[in-house]
Each structure stands twice: as C-alpha cells, then as structure tokens.
Amino acid sequence: MIVATAAYPLDVLSSWSQYEDKLSGWVAEAAGQGAHLAAFPEYGAMELATLAGLQVAGDLEQSLHAVSDRLEEADALHRRLADAHDLHILAASGPAATEARPVNRARLFAPGGAVGVQDKQIMTRFERDVWRVRGGDPLQIFDTALGRIGVLICYDAEYPLLGRALSACDMILVPSCTEALSGYWRVRIGAMARALENQCVTVMASLTGRADWSEAVDITTGAGGVFGPPDTGFPATGVLAEGVLGAPGWTYAEVDLARIAHVRTDGVVLNRTHWDEQTGRDGAPAIVSLR
Helix, strand or coil, rough: CEEEEEEECCCCCCCHHHHHHHHHHHHHHHHHHHCCCEEEECCHHHHHHHHCCHHHHHHHHHHHHHHHHCHHHHHHHHHHHHHHHHEEEEEEEEECCCCCCCCEEEECCCCCCCCEECCCCCCHHHHHHHHECCCCCCCEEEEEEEEEEEECCCCHHHCHHHHHCCCEEEEEEECCCCHHHHHHHHHHHHHHHHHHHHHEEEEEEEEEEEEECCCCEEECCCCEHHHHHHHHCCCCCCEEEEECCCCEEEEEEEECHHHHHHHHHHHHCHHHHHHCCCCCCCCCCCCCCCC
C-alpha cells in the first residue's frame, strides 16, 4: 500500500467552504498519487477556530471550544472524502469537549463510514499546566482493510509502554505538533524507536509554519516521515521516507504488510518477541555500591 503523511500549514479561514476546498484539495492530491492512507497532524484542526474570528482563535480557552464545536461538521467532511477517494484518513487532531475538560482527539476514517476515535494519553507541560487539556480515553487498536492501526499522538510516541500496548499493530500513526527543532526530533526519535521495538511501521505527520493568531500553535517545526525497523526488508537507516523540514506537502512511502510479518518472525533481531526478556521486568534493578 501507499501511505501519505502531511506536513500541514494552518490557515486563517474566512468561510467553511474555504476549509472544505483546502481539505478536499489535500486529500485529492494524496489520492491522485495512489495513497491508501492519508495522515494529518496533531492540532491541525486548530485552524477551525479562525471561523469564529481571530479574537476567539487567539484566546486559549475560547479556541478550545470553537474547534470542538466544529468537529462534527469536520468529521462529516472527512467521512465523505474517505468514501469519495476510497482511502483511510487520519483527521488532524483537535480539542474535543467532554464533561470535564477538553481532550486532544484524533479520528480515523475508513471508506464505508466506519470511524475510530483516539485520544491523547499524556499531556505536555503546556497542555496540562497552561491550556488545561486533559488525557482522554485509553488506547485502541483499529482493525482495518490496511491492517491493524494504532495512534500515538505526539508526546505519547515518546513512551515505550504506550508503544508496547500497540505491539499488535502493523502501523502506528504519530500525528505531531512541535514548536522547536528539538521537539520535532524528540517525537521523531520516539516514532523510530517504536518502529524498532515493535518491528512495525510508524507514520509521523507534522504541523509546519507560523500561525501568529494562536498562542497554542503559533510556531511549528516539522516534516512528514515514515519509519520501520532497520532490519530485513527495510532500509538500513529505518527511514522509508522523510519530507523536507518546514516544507508543506505530502511525503509518500510504500508499506508492505508481508515485510512487517516477515521481519517479526525472521528478522536479524527479534525485538518484539524478546521484549519480555528485558532486565528489571519483575522489579527495579538492585543498587550496587561502587563507592
């Protein structure tokens, strides 16, 4: 299959039709290149807040709810596009209201109308301390026509136990939003590590560019990337494809489920199988004094 992963810039939207045209164009471009899956980044839905005006979009609290109020319409659009182009779409995540505080929610759309929902698990310092976005519902594994797919939203990809919980997945999608180059590399290193230890493919999408109207996503640095284990059937670097840092657009890669199955059973190493042999799995290592 072919996967497409986005380096996506945010726009100030003057109308809903402008958003429809933008998203439809992006999806049509990916489908035109033969993509079976198109992945958008974390907090790419924040541009929906501009439909309520720049004053609302620039206010941290108001922007949360302005986006949440538009998600139902956005989901209907994604559902139509998935059907029209016969591809799976990971919609850009955004704040979704709950009875308590908003969560950071991604949605995976399959042709035919099926939708999977994945909330971010662990909040960054900005999300929890300033924005007061909270962790959402537990991780899920989506059984699709493209194989088993999981989603680790940005910071979640930096945690091996969350990755391990998705070890049954063929692909793990990593939508991200990072301000600095260091943040981009933290998430990318995490995505590559999850591909290594699970012997699977990870697909990283990024926000990129400036959105000076928003305190939350004003500066973002990123690129699309697709990674696998540096082992049998995969590139020696583990990089199947990588975009140009800061350049908006799609990055494409071919993903073969048979290669994933093969490396898991007969790779040079068997990280996924040997996970339970790690030292300290039954408790903390002993502290040995060398003073």
